[in-house]
Amino acid sequence: TGSELDNLTDRELEKRIKNIRVYARVSPEHKVRIVKAWKKQNKIVAMTGDGINDAPALKQADIGIAMGLSGTEVAKEASDMILTDDNFATIVKAVEEGRIIFVNIRKAIKFLLSCNVGEILTVLLGALLGSYLYGKSINPLTPVQLLWGNLVTDSLIAVAIGLEKAEPDLMKKKIVNRGLLNFESTIMIIFQGILIGFISFTAYHIGYRQNGELLGSTMAFMTLTISQLFHAFNIRSEHYSILKIGIFSNKYVIFAFVLNFILQLGTIIHPFTRQLFNTVMLTPKQFLVVLLLTILPVLVVEFGKAFYKE
Known part of the structure; x- marks a missing residue:
């Protein structure tokens, strides 16, 4: 009393x-x-x-x-x-809505940062390994290609991720860190960024060995941007498989993925865009190599999620 x-x-x-x-x-x-x-x-x-x-x-x-x-x-x-x-029941709904917003902001930030780490690593590998592999320092990506990836590809997907629905156990989790990023998130950003950067430079190396810098740059550009599109499905949940939350459960991500994929194909199909982005048309075999490389980070992260749950 x-x-x-x-x-x-x-x-x-x-x-x-x-x-x-x-x-x-x-x-x-x-x-x-x-x-x-x-x-x-x-x-x-x-x-x-x-x-x-x-x-x-x-x-x-x-x-x-x-x-x-x-x-x-x-x-x-x-x-x-x-x-x-x-x-008073409305308070619970408000808390849930607040958590959804907070988690989605964190997902969007993780997506953008990991994509940027991948872009930086791709350019850095070209500068560091170019002299050893090709006898000169090279830049796998042009400034226009980097701007395209940041302003178009990343932005549309990040907005779509921000509209993600609540994860199954959202209200059961205890919030232990008020910050947007913790140690675990930072490690995952760096790890996923390294994966994207590694496959992008690998694509450049394959293209360069086949037909020089122009093909190498095109394959690196396509691998980088398309892998970022697939990476959006990794980011949609920190610990749950995309199969559990549903590939098509976020229609905004699907729409952004399809739109970006079509726009990305446009950078190598039309003569004007090829000149603008400094790209060449890929053969079906070369494009298949790009797709196989872009799927690799998804498989690695999905395996990591399964291991984490175990």
């Missing part, structure tokens, strides 16, 4: 807060103390209220939630969220 809280110091309340479940006859000051005590335990505190006396605690909490129908204007002003239907 409020009188019992008055007899407790802040430090004593912090020690006992986890064992207290129900409060009665508490004042606005008591509510603020309760919120602060929970925050001292490194907990994310949500506070619901509808009256003027709830406003200080609503302001103090990490998430202040006011009643939309019965709540006072003062309580609403002090809150971060307003329940328009005064139904």
Whole structure:
């Protein structure tokens, strides 16, 4: 009760807060103390209220939630969220929606960063290994090709990933890290980027050995961009196989994939785009090599997910 809280110091309340479940006859000051005590335990505190006396605690909490129908204007002003239907079940839905947004932002960032790591590594391998393999330092990708990959291919897919649905166990997971990226995510970004960079440079090497720099650059460009399209399916879930969440469950990713794939083919089909992107037409055999290389990262990541679940 409020009188019992008055007899407790802040430090004593912090020690006992986890064992207290129900409060009665508490004042606005008591509510603020309760919120602060929970925050001292490194907990994310949500506070619901509808009256003027709830406003200080609503302001103090990490998430202040006011009643939309019965709540006072003062309580609403002090809150971060307003329940328009005064139904506590709506809080759960709001938390789920917030988690979906947070997770999808993280997925989009991971996708963009891993793709950029792949692009950087492709160029870096050309600079480092060019003299050893070809007798001169080479650049597997032209500036126009890099711009195309960043501004068109990556952007459309990243937006589609941001519209991903909730994963099966989203509400069962305990959020242990508030940051967008943790150590595990960083390692995966680097690893997946290395895969993309490795297969892109491999494609360049195959093309160069067959018919020189122009073919090598074309095969590297096609491998890089198409592998990024396939990579989007890896990113859609951190731990679940694409077969479990459903290949076609996100229609936006499918649309972006098909559109980007068609646009990418256009860079080698029409004479004008071949001149613009400094590419050549690939034979069916060469294009098959590109496709086989682009699928490799998907298989590696899918195997990694299966191993992780085990």
